[in-house]
Amino acid sequence: GKPVCECNACYGGPNCSQLLSNCMVDADSGDPTFLEPFWVKNAASSSIVVAGWHRMSYEFSDGSLISEELKAQIRKVHAKVGNAKTKGKYIIFGAGATQLLHAAVHALSSHDSASTTKVVASTPYYPVYKEQTEFFKSEDYKFNGDTSKWNKDAEDSSFIELVTSPNNPDGELRKAVLQSSNVKTIHDLAYYWPHFTPIQSPADEDLMIFTLSKLTGHAGSRFGWAIVKDEAVYRRMLTYMDLSTYGVSRETQLRVLKLLKVVLNGDGRQMYEFGHKTMRSRWSRLSKALSQSKRFSIQQLKPQYCSFSKQVRAPSPAFAWMKCEKEEDKSCHEVLKAFNITGRAGSLFGAESRYVRLSLVKSEDDFDLLLRQINKLVSDEESDD
Numbered sequence: 001g002k003p004v005c006e007c008n009a010c011y012g013g014p015n016c017s018q019l020l021s022n023c024m025v026d027a028d029s030g031d032p033t034f035l036e037p038f039w040v041k042n043a044a045s046s047s048i049v050v051a052g053w054h055r056m057s058y059e060f061s062d063g064s065l066i067s068e069e070l071k072a073q074i075r076k077v078h079a080k081v082g083n084a085k086t087k088g089k090y091i092i093f094g095a096g097a098t099q100l101l102h103a104a105v106h107a108l109s110s111h112d113s114a115s116t117t118k119v120v121a122s123t124p125y126y127p128v129y130k131e132q133t134e135f136f137k138s139e140d141y142k143f144n145g146d147t148s149k150w151n152k153d154a155e156d157s158s159f160i161e162l163v164t165s166p167n168n169p170d171g172e173l174r175k176a177v178l179q180s181s182n183v184k185t186i187h188d189l190a191y192y193w194p195h196f197t198p199i200q201s202p203a204d205e206d207l208m209i210f211t212l213s214k215l216t217g218h219a220g221s222r223f224g225w226a227i228v229k230d231e232a233v234y235r236r237m238l239t240y241m242d243l244s245t246y247g248v249s250r251e252t253q254l255r256v257l258k259l260l261k262v263v264l265n266g267d268g269r270q271m272y273e274f275g276h277k278t279m280r281s282r283w284s285r286l287s288k289a290l291s292q293s294k295r296f297s298i299q300q301l302k303p304q305y306c307s308f309s310k311q312v313r314a315p316s317p318a319f320a321w322m323k324c325e326k327e328e329d330k331s332c333h334e335v336l337k338a339f340n341i342t343g344r345a346g347s348l349f350g351a352e353s354r355y356v357r358l359s360l361v362k363s364e365d366d367f368d369l370l371l372r373q374i375n376k377l378v379s380d381e382e383s384d385d
């Protein structure tokens with residue numbers, strides 16, 4: 001079993017078994033610990049032991065910084081799920097999707113000093129796109145906000161459009177918006193796995209980014225990969241990795257190899273079945289709790305056919321994108337905070353403050369506490385009527 005080391009903020013007492021009534025429920029971070037029970041069940045087969053002498057070198061035995069065996073394993077995982085075409089494409093590893101996003105922006109931006117590439121995304125977008133691009137203050141690219149501002153001008157300048165599908169925060173399956181030969185796209189497919197969305201067809205984009213964080217839940221291993229069509233772009237990303245970190249930790253690569261073996265074990269469906277069942281149940285409980293509310297609403301998602309499970313499936317998004325409907329509730333984040341729920345403010349996603357993102361991917365305890373608070377919120381509303 002898994003030892004209890006510290007209590008969740010909402011539990012106290014000697015065994016963390018006492019539920020506290022006045023605690024802050026954290027629905028802010030997207031830490032995907034909902035998959036922990038699957039890994040507890042598969043503890044033995046997913047373990048690795050690394051002796052002191054093992055993996056000391058910079059290089060693998062073939063002289064590379066990337067495990068060929070792991071690359072092959074990743075191709076198998078995609079083939080099994082049918083979410084991305086990898087044939088004939090290059091694969092590169094990074095310290096999470098976070099590092100790969102920057103490597104990709106670097107690789108796709110114009111290196112001609114006369115023009116600055118505009119980095120854009122459709123609102124609501126994952127906040128890191130803006131934060132990261134602004135933080136690195138490059139002369140080659142600048143963050144330029146929402147794609148809708150640029151539809152007409154896409155001809156005059158070079159663009160990088162970040163496309164997140166399904167989208168963080170609202171779970172929408174998205175396509176690129178800007179259409180021009182000057183627009184390069186980065187497809188962030190972090191959530192394009194059966195836990196979170198129906199799989200429609202294998203994605204076949206020029207540059208696709210995935211992360212272990214959302215596939216197996218091992219966010220702390222800091223492992224992601226990009227699948228790249230064009231060799232020159234791949235080479236530029238490799239240079240970025242060489243000069244920033246000299247590649248991903250070799251121990252991490254070893255651990256990922258082991259984890260993916262478990263993912264592919266047997267019929268290779270067990271983790272996804274567990275993941276989807278968990279997320280679907282959370283979405284249905286949350287939707288039910290909010291169905292009578294006039295003050296709060298969440299995004300509408302329809303059941304859709306999933307080519308992986310070969311059936312029409314109920315929605316199972318990673319986040320709820322909540323809207324405060326009342327005119328006076330201008331900051332939904334503040335409204336929820338007054339009810340002891342911390343979400344992530346809509347303004348960070350380039351959206352209105354009357355939106356807030358609630359994370360549904362944490363542990364079952366975290367979700368139960370969130371639901372308890374939401375139920376209180378809705379019953380307060382009813383007693384006000």
Ligand code: PMP
Nearest residue numbers: 096097098126168190211213224
């Ligand atoms: N892209 C999206 C859309 C995400 O939501 C996240 C994680 N929250 C990332 C990238 C970064 O993931 P990683 O842990 O691999 O850096």
